[in-house]
Amino acid sequence: MTAETDHGLGPSSPPSTTVLSLRGVSHSFGAVRALVDVDLDVHPREVVAVVGDNGAGKSTLVGVMAGTIVPDAGELVVDGQELGLTSPGLARQLGIATVFQDLALCDDLDVVENLYLGQELRRGGVLDEVAMEREAWRVMSRLGARVPSVRAPVATLSGGQRQTVAIARALLGVPRVLVLDEPTAALGVTQTAEVLTTIERVRDSGHGVVLVSHNMADVQAVADRVVVLRRGRLNGDFDAERASYEDIIAAITGVSPPRRRRAPGEDA
Amino acid sequence: MSTTTTTPAVRVERASSPVESFLARHAAMIPSFAAVVILVLLLAGAEAFLRGDFITARNMSALLLDNAYLLILAVGMTFVILTAGIDLSVGSVMAFTGILGAQLLVSGIPVWIAVPAMLAGGAAIGLLIGVLVQYFNVQPFIASLAGLFLARGLAFVVSLSSIRVEEPGVLWLQQTRFRLGDWYLTPTGIIALLTVAVAVFVLHLTRFGRTIYAIGGNEQSARLMGLNVARTKVAAYVISGFCGGLAGLALTAYSGAGYPRNGIGTELDAIAAVVIGGTLLTGGRGYVLGSLIGVLVFGTIKTIISFMGAEQAWMQIIVGALLLLFIVVQRVIVARSERRR
Numbered sequence: 002m003t004a005e006t007d008h009g010l011g012p013s014s015p016p017s018t019t020v021l022s023l024r025g026v027s028h029s030f031g032a033v034r035a036l037v038d039v040d041l042d043v044h045p046r047e048v049v050a051v052v053g054d055n056g057a058g059k060s061t062l063v064g065v066m067a068g069t070i071v072p073d074a075g076e077l078v079v080d081g082q083e084l085g086l087t088s089p090g091l092a093r094q095l096g097i098a099t100v101f102q103d104l105a106l107c108d109d110l111d112v113v114e115n116l117y118l119g120q121e122l123r124r125g126g127v128l129d130e131v132a133m134e135r136e137a138w139r140v141m142s143r144l145g146a147r148v149p150s151v152r153a154p155v156a157t158l159s160g161g162q163r164q165t166v167a168i169a170r171a172l173l174g175v176p177r178v179l180v181l182d183e184p185t186a187a188l189g190v191t192q193t194a195e196v197l198t199t200i201e202r203v204r205d206s207g208h209g210v211v212l213v214s215h216n217m218a219d220v221q222a223v224a225d226r227v228v229v230l231r232r233g234r235l236n237g238d239f240d241a242e243r244a245s246y247e248d249i250i251a252a253i254t255g256v257s258p259p260r261r262r263r264a265p266g267e268d269a
Numbered sequence: 270m271s272t273t274t275t276t277p278a279v280r281v282e283r284a285s286s287p288v289e290s291f292l293a294r295h296a297a298m299i300p301s302f303a304a305v306v307i308l309v310l311l312l313a314g315a316e317a318f319l320r321g322d323f324i325t326a327r328n329m330s331a332l333l334l335d336n337a338y339l340l341i342l343a344v345g346m347t348f349v350i351l352t353a354g355i356d357l358s359v360g361s362v363m364a365f366t367g368i369l370g371a372q373l374l375v376s377g378i379p380v381w382i383a384v385p386a387m388l389a390g391g392a393a394i395g396l397l398i399g400v401l402v403q404y405f406n407v408q409p410f411i412a413s414l415a416g417l418f419l420a421r422g423l424a425f426v427v428s429l430s431s432i433r434v435e436e437p438g439v440l441w442l443q444q445t446r447f448r449l450g451d452w453y454l455t456p457t458g459i460i461a462l463l464t465v466a467v468a469v470f471v472l473h474l475t476r477f478g479r480t481i482y483a484i485g486g487n488e489q490s491a492r493l494m495g496l497n498v499a500r501t502k503v504a505a506y507v508i509s510g511f512c513g514g515l516a517g518l519a520l521t522a523y524s525g526a527g528y529p530r531n532g533i534g535t536e537l538d539a540i541a542a543v544v545i546g547g548t549l550l551t552g553g554r555g556y557v558l559g560s561l562i563g564v565l566v567f568g569t570i571k572t573i574i575s576f577m578g579a580e581q582a583w584m585q586i587i588v589g590a591l592l593l594l595f596i597v598v599q600r601v602i603v604a605r606s607e608r609r610r
Contacts, residue, residue, distance in 0.1 A: 069493060090495035105493035107486035109297060109553045110479075118483050119476075119496045127474040154296070170494075 019078070020045050020177040020209040021066070021097060026075030028061055035061040036072065037233045043178055043209040048200060050224035050241070051213045054253055057230040059213045060102075063182045066211065067099035068092035079177075090119070098171035099180040104163055106170075108156035112148060113137045115155050116170045140169045144199050161192030168199055178209045185219050197223050217246065229253055296602055300547030301559035303598060307545075307591070308566050315573045326451030328572065333454070336568040337461040338363065338516040338523065342539040343546070343560040344468045345512025348505040350543055351472070353485045353552025354402060354409035356506060358394060358416030359513040360535035364528070365424040366391045366517030370439075371432035371527025380438040388514040394420055395510020399503035413506075417536070420513075424529035431528040434521055442522035457519045464515065468557040481505060485552025541588055542567045545595055566591070 023041040027034070036058045043049050053059050064070030066077075068086040076083045079095050086092050092099065106115050113134050122129045122136070137151045146165040148158060155163060164184060171179055181200070185193040200223050204210050214220050220227060220241070227244060229237035229252040237252035315323040333340075342359045349356040366387040373383040394416050401412035434440065442460070446453040472478035480501045483491040492498050521527050546563025548555025567588065574584045 067493070068495070088495065089493055090497065093495045099493075101493055105487075105490040107483045107490050107553070109486040110482060114479060114482075118479060118491070118494050121476045121479060123476070127470075128476065128479070 018045065019043060022078040023062075023065070024076050024078060024083075026062075026065055026072045028065065028070060028072040028074075030061075034233050036065070039075070039230070039233075039235055041211075041228060041235075043211055045177075045207055045209050046204055047225045048204050048210040048212055048223050050220040050227045051211060051230060052215070052217070052220055052227060052249065052253060053230035053236075056232075057253075058233040059230055060182065061233075062230065063099065063101070063180055063213055066092070066097055066178075066180050067101070068097075093119070093174060093176075096174070096177035097180065098174060098176035098178070100164075100167045100171050100182065100184060102182040102186065104167040106155045106163060106167060109154060111154050112141070112151040112158075112166055115166055116140065116173055118170075120174055136173075137169075140173060141165065144169055144172075144202070145195065159192075160187050161189070161195060164188060164192070164196055165199070168196070168203075172203065172208075176208065178211060179203055180211045180213070182213045183215065184212070185214070185216060193219065217249065220249075221246070231255055296605070297554040298547070298556070299602060300549075300595060300598055301556050301562065302547075303595070304546050304559055304562040304566060308562055308569065311566065311569045311573070315569070315576070319576060323573075323576065326453075330451075330453045330458075332565065332568045332572060333458045333461070334523075335571075336564050337455075337457040338519040339535065339538055339542060339567065340461040340561065340564045341464050341512050341516040341519055342535065343542045343564050344464045344557055345509035345516075346536075346539045346543050347468065347546075347548055347555060347557050347560045348472075348481060349409070349509045350540070350548050350550060351481050351485045351552055351555055352502050352505045353488070353550075354502070354505065355413060355540065355550070356395075356398065356416075356509045357410065357413040357536050358398060358420055359509060359516070359539055360532035360537075361417045361420035361424065362391050362394050362510055362513030363517045363520055363535060364531040364533075365394075365420040365427070366514040367521040367531055368424045368427045368432060368527035368529050370518060370521055371434050372427050374434055374436045374439065375432055380436055383436075384439075384518060387517055388511055391514025391517065392507050392511040395507040395513070396503065398510070399506030402506065403499050403502050416510075421529075428527070428529060431526050433526045439518070439522050440525065442519070443525070457522055460515065460519060464512065465557055465561050472557055477501065477504070482553055485554070487553070538567065541592055544599075545588075545591055547595070547599075549599055550596075 019042045021043040023039060026036055026039045028036045039058070039062065041049070041062070051059055051062060061070060065072050065086070068089045068091055071085070071087055077086055078084070084095065086095070107118065110118070113130070116137050117133050122133050124132070134151055141148060141151065144165055146162065146169065148162050148166070155166060158166065168181070168184070184196050188196060197219060200210055200212065212220065212224060224241040227239040227241050227249055228235065229239070229249060231253060236255070237249070239249060312324055342363065346356055346359060369390055370383050370387040373386060374380065398412045398416045401407045401415070402409050442456040445456055472481060480491065480496050483494070483496060484498055484501060488498060520531060542563035543555070543560045544550060544563070545566050546555070546559030546561065548559060570587050571584055574581065
């Protein structure tokens with residue numbers, strides 16, 4: 002199925018311990034096969050970039066990991082246990098935190114409220130606003146975020162600040178895997194650099210990161226491994242250090258790279 | 270180069286006047302503040318016009334007493350409107366539970382069964398509407414319209430005519446006066462104020478309340494965040510139905526009878542009070558205390574009209590004008606916050 006598996010796992014990443022694995026995930030929307038038999042492993046201290054053309058199935062893959070899409074077939078393996086992810090709440094409980102492309106924030110609520118929605122700190126049955134606010138400051142400053150106030154409604158923040166709030170929210174529950182869907186698509190140059198730095202910090206603190214992106218520059222800047230999706234199938238798994246830009250682009254577009262020893266016309 | 274260009278931009282943002290940044294941060298409160306201002310203006314105007322005969326302990330106490338049922342309905346309605354829904358059934362639910370309670374009491378059922386039955390009846394209709402809205406994807410307007418006709422029909426099934434209530438426990442709710450000087454509170458007033466207090470607690474100090482605001486603000490986001498949207502939305506309608514039952518009890522005590530034609534159009538009064546109190550019909554913004562103010566504005570206008578001996582039609586006209594004013598204020602606020610984005 003997968004035309005090519007250039008399995009170049011770095012020496013530092015032990016192949017046995019994965020924080021999250023997808024096994025044989027398939028999903029169709031009507032007649033459209035969005036994902037076909039996809040496997041994906043995420044290790045701790047690793048940024049896995051998922052790249053692919055429009056319609057390659059990236060967003061569906063994010064939906065499956067986030068629990069918003071229940072796949073037709075296949076399973077998730079977390080801690081050696083096979084699980085069916087049926088809701089976003091369950092995904093969070095399992096430590097899979099997702100930052101969606103549209104961020105999924107509530108604009109009318111302030112930063113603290115957004116960070117803690119669904120996981121509010123409570124003391125004696127009531128919300129502990131003081132503790133939440135203190136913790137929010139700590140998390141936001143650890144991410145190097147500059148917000149005017151953690152009590153400002155999210156609607157008043159800039160795009161980069163909103164992105165940081167969404168990432169901070171995802172990190173609050175100490176997840177094992179952070180899934181980011183096009184985190185830099187709407188950002189300027191400086192803000193993009195900030196988000197990429199944040200991703201590296203998250204990786205260095207021991208989390209696994211799945212970065213879904215269009216942007217090859219971002220991918221090459223932070224990814225340890227690059228997984229290519231093409232028409233719903235895996236079409237390559239590259240070590241980001243060794244793989245060349247051309248190899249990855251070739252896998253995305255389905256054109257066989259000139260230097261590979263592969264029969265011409267072979268495709269996914 | 271980039272630092273020199275960004276720094277002033279940040280400064281400009283910071284340098285905006287404290288008033289402006291306060292307004293930006295508390296934009297959601299402005300309509301409720303406006304309601305307080307209007308209430309004060311109304312009271313002061315009436316006081317000046319009637320030469321000191323209006324703001325008396327007796328009048329102010331009666332204001333709460335006469336509008337206790339409306340306040341209870343408005344609290345329930347606030348929950349629903351905060352989730353960006355609407356509940357048109359509450360007036361009929363109030364009539365149905367009122368006549369049901371009266372009928373039960375007359376047939377000799379003890380009060381400690383009759384009253385919970387009223388509350389459960391209201392909550393059940395709320396549950397029906399909530400399930401229709403959430404699981405059958407019916408527009409809240411249509412679902413609660415069905416609830417309106419159902420409850421009104423049930424009220425006529427129970428009895429076609431008014432039923433007097435002789436039960437001392439229910440009449441006690443109305444006739445008891447806890448006095449402090451010329452001020453007094455009836456148990457119905459206390460029930461209404463307690464309802465407000467409980468609602469404030471739930472909306473602002475519990476996870477459930479936070480979820481209500483999140484759903485009204487952005488339901489899609491709330492779902493992606495893993496919040497329990499379905500349960501919370503259904504619960505909002507159940508709360509509204511329960512408040513309908515409680516209002517039925519308050520109204521039965523107030524009028525000393527159950528009557529199946531009670532509360533025709535009261536759901537619209539409740540919605541008007543909630544909107545005047547500063548809750549956005551689009552959901553996600555508003556306060557229960559605002560609804561309390563809204564009910565007081567509503568009641569004050571009613572009292573002023575009857576004091577002046579003017580046509581009751583003026584009541585409708587003034588409330589209509591106020592509603593118009595508030596909806597325009599809310600549109601402006603929403604438009605401003607969207608432009609800022």
